[in-house]
Amino acid sequence: MNKIFCADCRDFLGGVPSESVDLVITSPPYFQQREYGGGGIGNEEYIDDYIENIMAIFRQCVRVVKTTGAVVFNIGDKYINGNLILAPYRFALCVQKEQLAKLINEVTWVKINPTPKQDTKKLIPATEPFFIFVKSSDYYFNKDAFLEYKDVLFNGKRKNAGNDVGKKYYELIENSDLSDKQKETARNELQDAINEVKQGKLHSFRMKIKGVHALPYGGQGGGRLLQIETKGFTIIKLYGHSMRRDVIESTVETIKGNIHPAVYPEFIVQELIKLLSKEGDVVLDPFLGSGTTAVAAQRLKRKYIGIEIKREYADYAEERLSKQQKKSRNDMFEI
Ligand SMILES: C[S@@+](CC[C@H](N)C(=O)[O-])C[C@H]1O[C@@H](n2cnc3c(N)ncnc32)[C@H](O)[C@@H]1O
Structure with a gap:
């Protein structure tokens, strides 16, 4: 608990006991987006092979999550020869075909500052889905805590x-x-x-x-x-409750001194953790990258388990976590 493991999640997850985790939030490497080295996931030649590799991890995530828990996957899309391949939806359809879990929401991240593109004959892609899957109808769901x-x-x-x-x-x-x-x-x-x-x-x-x-x-x-x-x-x-919509607006993250090329917004992860878990619960991210999921979990008093294949990123995630811990200790002393 509260550890980052520098490992290949394909090997590591097999050793995690079934139904031992409350929430998985993760963002696997996107299809043909960048070379992270080591894992190879995302560098497949064909989209079907990519989806199968992601599915292998997803099946493990569903196994390790409790019946009251949820699995959140964020996957970005990709143009191949000018054609949007709908990678996230191919994955979600596969989950449904296998009836592994129920898709209860597709939360759309609306990017306030999307990356500009040269193509004059396409609009700028500015959204990404965060799919929320559950194992049973008995899932934990604190709707009021989301964007409260x-x-x-x-x-x-x-x-x-x-x-x-x-x-x-x-x-x-x-x-x-x-x-x-x-x-x-x-x-x-x-x-x-x-x-x-x-x-x-x-x-x-x-x-x-x-x-x-x-x-x-x-x-x-x-x-x-x-x-x-x-x-x-x-x-x-x-009544004063604003409607809880399946949309979340956030900028593309920039962290001072960041060494990771694909960090997702801590704000979104924070809101999903509040929605889908309680204090003391266990949050797991098998593709931890720079550690965003663990940082949000630690701040919100959840336990975390992070898996990251690249040593450099695992070390950076550790650094972010200990900086945050130091800061909260200092804040406590100031009080
Ligand atoms: C899209 S990034 C995740 C970024 C993360 N959400 C963040 O905010 O920093 C995917 C990460 O998965 C890691 N990765 C790729 N294959 C892996 C594997 N088989 N096991 C564990 N980590 C892997 C990559 O090194 C990369 O850091």
Whole structure:
């Protein structure tokens, strides 16, 4: 635990006990992208051989992960003779054909600063998938923890809600054709909603009043239409949770002094670790590279196991980890 192994993951993974890891997050070498030396994965002549090599590792990852766990693979695409070969999707389809695991999400990394290309007759590729696979329907999934800073922004803003929140509705209620009894209920419920916004329990709300606002139509009607017909109004409450979408925006990583050519963003790995594991859980990366997965896991108080074939990168990953540890110790002393 909490170690980096300089080894070929094809040999090493066989020695990892079944169902001993909570989460695998990794990015294997992309097809015909660069020569890392040693492993040879990614330098196959044919895409089918590449996919088979990746699948061999994936099968091991599924074996070592607990039934409550997940396996996340990030694979980039490639043009061959001007044709996008859809490498990530060939891999994902293979997993599905073998029924090894369920693909629950394809999280798309949107690159804010993609690498410029010379080709004037193609748009610049600026996305990459992170496939989230699970072994059973009993997987750990902390949806609220994913990109939770968006909620904080959302809620923080509302705590300062002014005195005019929802005021316009009082006038609309008074001037409506509702009965006196309906108007009284509407005023009371409106006041409750305003109070909830001021207490920060609710982000905002909309009120729809019979004869004043357009009615919901078609499939949108449902219970709301019934409320408008019986009570004369409905209040649609919007809670402060932003929608958790399968998209994550991040820059292409640049780390001072980095020696690795293909580092993935620590921010994305951090968000996936928060989504798919708890403190104390074990996170494994069989293609550790510069150590990003281990660095994020360590910072988030998870245990890590990293495998990297190239000594130079394994050493660099160790360096990143000990720098982070030293920094957090110093921070502790400052407190
Ligand atoms: C795409 S990079 C991973 C980069 C990593 N996500 C990061 O943020 O630094 C793939 C890494 O896998 C390593 N690798 C290639 N074949 C391997 C093998 N058979 N076993 C272990 N590592 C291997 C390469 O040396 C390279 O560092």
